[in-house]
Amino acid sequence: MSSSSATAHRTLRPRAKVVVIMGATGCGKSTLSMYLASRFPCEVINTDKMQLYRGLDITTNKIPLAERHDVPHHLLSSFDPNDGEMTPSQFRSIGHAAISGIASRGMLPLLVGGSNSFIHALLVERFDPEAEVFSGLGSAASPELRYDCCFLWVDASPPVLEEYQSKRVDEMLDMGAFNELAGYYDLRRRTNPGGWTCLRKAIGVPEFDRYFMTYPPPWGVGPGDGWRREDAGMREDDPGREGAYKEAVRKIKKNAVELAKWQIMKIERLRGCGWELHKLDATEAVRLAMAAKEEGGGRSRDVWESEVVEPSVKFVERFLW
Incomplete structure (x- = not known):
């Protein structure tokens, strides 16, 4: 087939339709995905790089199994964090396979997650792994996409989102994130102290690693083992331990805010490069929820x-029909 014929063939070939839910951490992407899945025949593809790996379900804020309502979720807790960090090029390949499989079943692929570099790598027609698309001096993102995409951008005003993220950190700790992080730290120190580089980048891990270096958890502790947040040393007779704990929490909240700013910057850059994003203001809903x-x-x-x-x-609906 000549190059001109191949180009024409690609042009005439129908592209898979894909809905993409974007937004900063904590804005309600997973919640919206389940609302849409109740109205359209969807299967979800995770596009959060930390949620790709098994482990730290609370810390990485994975949607609980009970809240998935039997909707298939792909690329969620699918990879061993000790096998190495996934690159955008690798995600482009496995993401394409997931989209193709869902579309072949007559279902709608619904991409959900906050890793916009992975979303970009997966969706653009021609991906250059060397291009610094999200750098101020980098190349512009291509508006040419290899799928027919509908982008939904869930947004909230920065002050409201920052307040919610702070409260959400406290809620995650109450749900067992501290115990989960203690077990993860203990597992790494016993099995592979220099490994697990993937999940070690998740917000909460480096902040509490510093705490556990001084106040290590008991050997063998893990989720469900009974070591609670209260066991962090929040006692009047140990002000140093209490201070270290509060400092770890403060840094988690600060880094969550910085992550949200970085995510929004990337989304704005994609929109500025020609991606048509439908912006949805969740500010009032988030404020009322708090x-x-x-x-x-x-x-x-x-x-x-x-x-x-x-x-x-x-x-x-307009996108599909």
Whole structure:
């Protein structure tokens, strides 16, 4: 086949339709995905690089199994973190295989996650792993995509999102993230102190590694072993340990805010390069959700549905039909 014929063949070949939910950490991407999955025949593909790996489910904020409502989730806890860090080029390959498989079943691939460098690598028609697309002096991202994409950008005002992220860190610790991190630290020191480089980059791991170096967890501790957040040493007779714990939490919250800023910068850069993103303002819904938890009530769900879900459904309906 000549090069001109091959080009024509690619042009005429129908491209898979893909819906992409983007946004900063904590803005509600997974929640929106389940709302859409209740309305459209979807299967989810994870595009969060930390959630690719097995382990640290609470710390990396994976959607719990009970909240997936039997919707298939691909590339979620699928890889051993001790096997090495996945590159954008590798994700492009495995992501394409997942999209092709879902589309072949007549289902709609729904990409959900905050790793915009992986989203870019997967979706562009021609990907150059050497190009610094998200650097200020780098190359512009290509507007040419290899799929027919509908982009949904869940956003919230920075002050509200920052407050929510701070509260969410506290909630994750209450859910068992401290115990999970203690078990992960103990596993690494016993099996492969220099390895596990993938999950060691997850927010929460380096911050508490410094704490555990001074106050190591008991040998063999792990999720469900009964070592609780209270066991961190929050006692009046050990102010140094309490201070170290609070400093680790402070750094986690600070780094979560910085991550959100970086994610939004990348999204803005993609939009500036010609990606058509439908922006959904979740500010009021997030604010009301925080108030509801404190007051025991509220109407955050109604606002979430009217401000985020309903516009998203309309965008996807127009995209599909």
